[in-house]
Amino acid sequence: DVKVTQSSRYLVKRTGEKVFLECVQDMDHENMFWYRQDPGLGLRLIYFSYDVKMKEKGDIPEGYSVSREKKERFSLILESASTNQTSMYLCASSSRTGGTSYTFGSGTRLTVV
Amino acid sequence: QKEVEQDPGPLSVPEGAIVSLNCTYSNSAFQYFMWYRQYSRKGPELLMYTYSSGNKEDGRFTAQVDKSSKYISLFIRDSQPSDSATYLCAMSLTSGGSYIPTFGRGTSLIVHP
Numbered sequence: 001d002v003k004v005t006q007s008s009r010y011l012v013k014r015t016g017e018k019v020f021l022e023c024v025q026d027m028d029h030e031n032m033f034w035y036r037q038d039p040g041l042g043l044r045l046i047y048f049s050y051d052v053k054m055k056e057k058g059d060i061p062e063g064y065s066v067s068r069e070k071k072e073r074f075s076l077i078l079e080s081a082s083t084n085q086t087s088m089y090l091c092a093s094s095s096r097t098g099g100t101s102y103t104f105g106s107g108t109r110l111t112v113v
Numbered sequence: 114q115k116e117v118e119q120d121p122g123p124l125s126v127p128e129g130a131i132v133s134l135n136c137t138y139s140n141s142a143f144q145y146f147m148w149y150r151q152y153s154r155k156g157p158e159l160l161m162y163t164y165s166s167g168n169k170e171d172g173r174f175t176a177q178v179d180k181s182s183k184y185i186s187l188f189i190r191d192s193q194p195s196d197s198a199t200y201l202c203a204m205s206l207t208s209g210g211s212y213i214p215t216f217g218r219g220t221s222l223i224v225h226p
Contacts, residue, residue: 004156031211040121042218043201050211090156098209102147104156 003027004093004105012111019078021108023091029101031094032074034058034066036087037107043090049074081112116140119202119217128226132189136202136217139183143204146178147214148187151199160200161187164208192224 007022025032033048035058045058047066055066063085067075074093078085089108095101119136126132134148145164149157161176163169169176175188185204189196199221203214 009154033213040218043216045213048213088154094212096210098145098207098212100159100162102159102203102214104149104158106156107154109154 004091004103006089006091006105006108008108009106010109010111012113013081015082015112017081017112019081019110021076021078021089021091021110023074023076023093023105024072025093025103026072027093027095027101027103028071029093029103030071030096032068033092033094034064034074034076035090035092036060037090038087046076083112086110086112116215117202117204117217119220121218121220123221123223125223125225126192128192128194128224130192130224132192132196132222132224134187134189134200134202134220134222136185136204137183138185138204138215140204140206140215141180141183142206143215145205145208145214146176146185147203147205148174148176149201149203149216151201151219153198157201194224194226197222197224
Protein backbone atom coordinates (compact mmCIF):
# COMPACT_ATOMS: atom_id res chain seq x y z
CA ASP A 1 0.00 0.00 0.00
CA VAL A 2 1.46 3.33 -1.05
CA LYS A 3 2.03 5.83 1.66
CA VAL A 4 2.86 9.37 2.58
CA THR A 5 4.10 9.38 6.15
CA GLN A 6 4.27 12.43 8.36
CA SER A 7 6.58 11.99 11.31
CA SER A 8 4.30 13.39 14.02
CA ARG A 9 0.52 13.35 14.49
CA TYR A 10 0.51 15.99 17.21
CA LEU A 11 3.09 18.60 18.16
CA VAL A 12 3.11 21.34 20.78
CA LYS A 13 5.80 24.00 20.43
CA ARG A 14 6.56 27.31 22.07
CA THR A 15 6.49 30.68 20.35
CA GLY A 16 9.85 31.46 18.76
CA GLU A 17 10.97 27.84 18.45
CA LYS A 18 12.27 26.47 15.17
CA VAL A 19 9.99 23.63 14.12
CA PHE A 20 10.64 20.84 11.63
CA LEU A 21 7.83 18.84 10.06
CA GLU A 22 8.95 15.79 8.14
CA CYS A 23 7.25 13.98 5.28
CA VAL A 24 8.38 10.80 3.56
CA GLN A 25 6.75 9.05 0.60
CA ASP A 26 7.51 5.57 -0.67
CA MET A 27 5.90 5.89 -4.12
CA ASP A 28 8.90 7.32 -6.00
CA HIS A 29 6.83 10.43 -6.70
CA GLU A 30 8.56 13.43 -8.24
CA ASN A 31 6.24 16.10 -6.82
CA MET A 32 5.72 16.92 -3.15
CA PHE A 33 3.59 19.55 -1.46
CA TRP A 34 2.92 21.14 1.93
CA TYR A 35 -0.50 22.52 2.85
CA ARG A 36 -2.07 23.92 5.94
CA GLN A 37 -5.75 23.40 6.65
CA ASP A 38 -7.80 25.69 8.85
CA PRO A 39 -11.55 25.70 9.58
CA GLY A 40 -13.40 27.83 7.06
CA LEU A 41 -10.28 28.41 4.96
CA GLY A 42 -9.78 24.98 3.46
CA LEU A 43 -6.45 23.78 2.13
CA ARG A 44 -3.82 26.41 1.45
CA LEU A 45 -0.62 25.59 -0.40
CA ILE A 46 2.56 26.66 1.40
CA TYR A 47 5.41 25.25 -0.73
CA PHE A 48 5.91 22.57 -3.32
CA SER A 49 8.77 20.81 -5.03
CA TYR A 50 9.00 19.14 -8.43
CA ASP A 51 12.44 17.64 -7.95
CA VAL A 52 15.25 17.16 -5.48
CA LYS A 53 16.71 20.49 -4.29
CA MET A 54 13.96 22.38 -6.10
CA LYS A 55 11.26 24.38 -4.35
CA GLU A 56 8.50 26.76 -5.35
CA LYS A 57 6.41 29.12 -3.23
CA GLY A 58 2.74 28.39 -2.90
CA ASP A 59 0.03 30.80 -1.82
CA ILE A 60 1.17 31.40 1.78
CA PRO A 61 4.96 30.88 2.09
CA GLU A 62 5.62 33.65 4.63
CA GLY A 63 7.13 32.32 7.84
CA TYR A 64 7.97 28.94 6.29
CA SER A 65 10.82 27.34 4.40
CA VAL A 66 11.33 23.86 2.96
CA SER A 67 14.08 21.42 2.22
CA ARG A 68 14.20 18.54 -0.23
CA GLU A 69 17.57 16.82 -0.14
CA LYS A 70 16.25 13.41 -1.20
CA LYS A 71 13.46 12.49 -3.59
CA GLU A 72 11.37 10.75 -0.94
CA ARG A 73 11.66 13.38 1.80
CA PHE A 74 10.22 16.91 1.99
CA SER A 75 10.62 18.94 5.16
CA LEU A 76 8.68 22.02 6.23
CA ILE A 77 10.47 24.43 8.54
CA LEU A 78 8.90 27.10 10.70
CA GLU A 79 11.81 29.42 11.33
CA SER A 80 10.30 31.07 14.41
CA ALA A 81 6.96 29.58 15.34
CA SER A 82 4.09 31.93 16.09
CA THR A 83 0.61 31.28 17.48
CA ASN A 84 -0.99 32.04 14.10
CA GLN A 85 0.84 29.01 12.72
CA THR A 86 -1.26 26.72 14.90
CA SER A 87 -2.91 24.53 12.29
CA MET A 88 -3.25 21.12 10.65
CA TYR A 89 -0.33 20.57 8.26
CA LEU A 90 -0.73 18.14 5.39
CA CYS A 91 1.92 16.76 3.09
CA ALA A 92 1.02 15.37 -0.34
CA SER A 93 2.89 13.80 -3.23
CA SER A 94 2.12 13.03 -6.84
CA SER A 95 3.66 11.46 -9.89
CA ARG A 96 4.38 13.35 -13.11
CA THR A 97 2.22 10.76 -14.84
CA GLY A 98 -0.69 12.16 -12.84
CA GLY A 99 -3.94 10.31 -12.82
CA THR A 100 -5.03 9.24 -9.38
CA SER A 101 -1.60 9.65 -7.83
CA TYR A 102 -2.20 12.79 -5.72
CA THR A 103 -1.89 11.34 -2.20
CA PHE A 104 -2.00 12.97 1.22
CA GLY A 105 -0.38 12.05 4.50
CA SER A 106 -2.36 11.77 7.71
CA GLY A 107 -1.46 15.26 8.85
CA THR A 108 0.35 16.90 11.77
CA ARG A 109 -1.69 18.92 14.20
CA LEU A 110 0.67 21.68 15.39
CA THR A 111 -0.16 23.85 18.36
CA VAL A 112 2.07 26.85 19.10
CA VAL A 113 1.71 28.21 22.64
CA GLN B 114 -15.16 34.80 -6.49
CA LYS B 115 -13.17 31.71 -5.62
CA GLU B 116 -12.31 29.37 -8.45
CA VAL B 117 -14.13 26.49 -6.73
CA GLU B 118 -17.14 27.02 -4.49
CA GLN B 119 -18.37 24.39 -2.04
CA ASP B 120 -20.97 24.79 0.70
CA PRO B 121 -19.25 24.00 4.05
CA GLY B 122 -22.41 22.58 5.66
CA PRO B 123 -22.75 20.79 7.95
CA LEU B 124 -25.18 18.56 6.12
CA SER B 125 -27.01 16.27 8.53
CA VAL B 126 -29.01 13.31 7.20
CA PRO B 127 -30.53 10.13 8.63
CA GLU B 128 -28.96 6.77 7.92
CA GLY B 129 -30.14 5.36 4.59
CA ALA B 130 -30.71 8.75 2.95
CA ILE B 131 -29.39 9.71 -0.47
CA VAL B 132 -26.80 12.44 -0.09
CA SER B 133 -25.94 15.01 -2.74
CA LEU B 134 -22.73 17.02 -2.40
CA ASN B 135 -21.93 19.72 -4.93
CA CYS B 136 -19.28 22.10 -6.20
CA THR B 137 -19.37 24.88 -8.73
CA TYR B 138 -16.36 26.26 -10.53
CA SER B 139 -15.48 29.17 -12.76
CA ASN B 140 -12.58 27.90 -14.90
CA SER B 141 -14.03 26.16 -17.96
CA ALA B 142 -10.60 24.68 -18.75
CA PHE B 143 -10.76 22.20 -15.87
CA GLN B 144 -10.74 18.67 -17.26
CA TYR B 145 -10.11 16.39 -14.27
CA PHE B 146 -12.44 16.21 -11.31
CA MET B 147 -11.90 14.49 -7.99
CA TRP B 148 -13.65 13.91 -4.71
CA TYR B 149 -11.70 13.37 -1.51
CA ARG B 150 -13.06 12.12 1.81
CA GLN B 151 -11.45 13.35 5.02
CA TYR B 152 -12.23 11.82 8.38
CA SER B 153 -11.69 13.89 11.50
CA ARG B 154 -7.99 14.43 12.29
CA LYS B 155 -6.90 12.49 9.20
CA GLY B 156 -5.61 13.43 5.77
CA PRO B 157 -7.89 13.49 2.69
CA GLU B 158 -8.12 10.25 0.72
CA LEU B 159 -9.13 10.02 -2.93
CA LEU B 160 -12.67 8.71 -3.34
CA MET B 161 -13.61 9.30 -6.98
CA TYR B 162 -11.77 10.52 -10.08
CA THR B 163 -13.40 11.48 -13.38
CA TYR B 164 -12.26 13.00 -16.64
CA SER B 165 -14.40 15.52 -18.53
CA SER B 166 -18.19 15.21 -18.41
CA GLY B 167 -20.45 12.34 -17.49
CA ASN B 168 -21.06 9.97 -14.63
CA LYS B 169 -18.89 7.49 -12.81
CA GLU B 170 -20.17 4.95 -10.33
CA ASP B 171 -18.32 3.03 -7.62
CA GLY B 172 -20.49 1.06 -5.26
CA ARG B 173 -22.73 3.46 -3.34
CA PHE B 174 -20.93 6.50 -4.77
CA THR B 175 -21.66 8.29 -8.06
CA ALA B 176 -19.69 11.24 -9.35
CA GLN B 177 -21.32 13.48 -11.93
CA VAL B 178 -19.75 16.26 -13.98
CA ASP B 179 -21.73 18.84 -15.96
CA LYS B 180 -19.16 20.98 -17.74
CA SER B 181 -21.78 23.11 -19.49
CA SER B 182 -23.01 24.29 -16.07
CA LYS B 183 -19.57 24.10 -14.40
CA TYR B 184 -21.11 21.93 -11.72
CA ILE B 185 -20.01 18.65 -10.19
CA SER B 186 -21.82 16.38 -7.77
CA LEU B 187 -21.14 13.39 -5.56
CA PHE B 188 -24.11 11.19 -4.70
CA ILE B 189 -24.03 8.72 -1.83
CA ARG B 190 -26.77 6.09 -1.79
CA ASP B 191 -27.88 4.30 1.38
CA SER B 192 -25.71 6.58 3.50
CA GLN B 193 -24.11 5.08 6.62
CA PRO B 194 -22.80 6.66 9.85
CA SER B 195 -19.33 5.64 8.64
CA ASP B 196 -19.79 8.09 5.73
CA SER B 197 -19.68 10.97 8.24
CA ALA B 198 -16.68 13.01 7.12
CA THR B 199 -15.70 16.12 5.22
CA TYR B 200 -15.87 15.79 1.45
CA LEU B 201 -13.58 17.94 -0.67
CA CYS B 202 -13.97 18.42 -4.38
CA ALA B 203 -10.86 19.09 -6.46
CA MET B 204 -10.21 19.80 -10.10
CA SER B 205 -7.26 20.38 -12.39
CA LEU B 206 -6.40 21.44 -15.90
CA THR B 207 -4.18 18.49 -16.60
CA SER B 208 -3.34 15.13 -15.19
CA GLY B 209 0.36 14.66 -14.92
CA GLY B 210 3.44 16.80 -15.10
CA SER B 211 3.41 19.57 -12.55
CA TYR B 212 -0.34 19.80 -12.02
CA ILE B 213 -1.72 21.08 -8.73
CA PRO B 214 -5.44 20.53 -8.10
CA THR B 215 -7.66 23.38 -7.02
CA PHE B 216 -9.61 22.31 -3.95
CA GLY B 217 -12.98 23.33 -2.60
CA ARG B 218 -13.16 24.12 1.11
CA GLY B 219 -15.04 20.93 1.87
CA THR B 220 -18.56 19.98 3.00
CA SER B 221 -19.04 18.39 6.42
CA LEU B 222 -21.47 15.45 6.28
CA ILE B 223 -23.07 13.91 9.35
CA VAL B 224 -25.07 10.70 8.96
CA HIS B 225 -26.96 9.93 12.15
CA PRO B 226 -28.30 6.45 13.03
